[in-house]
Amino acid sequence: NVESRLYQSNDKSPLQIFVRAKKKINDIYGEIEEYVHETTTFINALHTEAEIVDKAERELFESYVYKVAAIREVLQRDHMKVAFFGRTSNGKSSVINAMLREKILPSGIGHTTNCFCQVEGSNGGEAYLMTEGSEEKLNVVNIKQLANALCQEKLCESSLVRIFWPRERCSLLRDDVVFVDSPGVDVSANLDDWIDNHCLNADVFVLVLNAESTMTRAEKQFFHTVSQKLSKPNIFILNNRWDASANEPECQESVKSQHTERCIDFLTKELKVSNEKEAAERVFFVSARETLQARIEEAKGNPPHMGAIAEGFQIRYFEFQDFERKFEECISQSAVKTKFQQHSSRGKSVSGDMKSMLDNIFERITIFRNLKQDQKNLLTERIQGTETQMMQVTREMKMKIHNMVEEVEEKVSKALNE
Ligand code: GTP
């Protein structure tokens, strides 16, 4: 039941924009590859048999074959990437788990995530880890094992652990979304390295704040650097732990509007990455822990509110879903642009180059054919001339023979008479 619901929501998901675009561009490149191979055979024949194509040209064409193959490989691996940042314990790992509908990443009080963790879909139902610089697959059966494995590996905070989780367990993984979890921005001095190593190809950034306090200098500084290195990054802001506000209903609205105003100002006036309207649609008040609990209950067939932590669950749950919807729209559109626009223009340029090369060869073939035709015509003319000559000769021969026969006959009858 849950599985079929996942499929249904998946079909309507804005992520399908990316999924369909990826399929389409892969199909197109598949056709280009077929065409390129067919043409290679043709070009090689022109080189060996007729010498219309020289070695350099043949090699140039081969370089197109490699280019197309390289683009195809990148295309097959292309995905949508979202990276989460924020201060320690704000709930970054919890937000990712809530989106994945399962407790995959270790979360807890204190400093939990100690290096970059990337969660991506795996095929064949396998779950495993891979650490940076190693090809070894470390099997993980459950979350406890995963947490232990992450602790045991003596990892530097800016290194990356890749967690492969079965695609079929989560629609976001199935649709090629890759999640990057980070240690708190307050625990590192190497923020520049973080950005260079893990963020340059992210399609969306999520800043996870603690709604119980306010945005810190470290969080602001990190995103200032991100927006200096990337032009107009897509940033969402989650005011997490909003369930805590239920304890103080009298000041809930005023706190909410204060946070909202600060977040919008940060995106528009400080970072200058969005306009007012867009920024207003990028700020949310959620409870990751509650959403995860609700989803775990749902998976068991229970009503989601069984996961509620405090009063006002339904509003926070809707807000989390609203965030996911806007996030999906944003990430799929951004990824189509950043990943495929470049490939389609490279594809166009490669096919343009191939076309002009083939046009050129075609021209040479036409000249060659005309030349052959001329030779043929000349030959035909000669043959025709010879034919007339032959007729003449034959006619003359016939006359001669006739005359000879007559002469012989005359001589013979004369001799006989005598
Ligand atoms: P580090 O990895 O240490 O940087 O922390 P993190 O940002 O990944 O936070 P994590 O998800 O580990 O959450 C920290 C603690 O806060 C955990 O005990 C969570 O259960 C709890 N928590 C996370 N989100 C919420 C929330 O929305 N409400 C409440 N009440 N607790 C939350």
Ligand code: MG
């Ligand atoms: Mg964490």
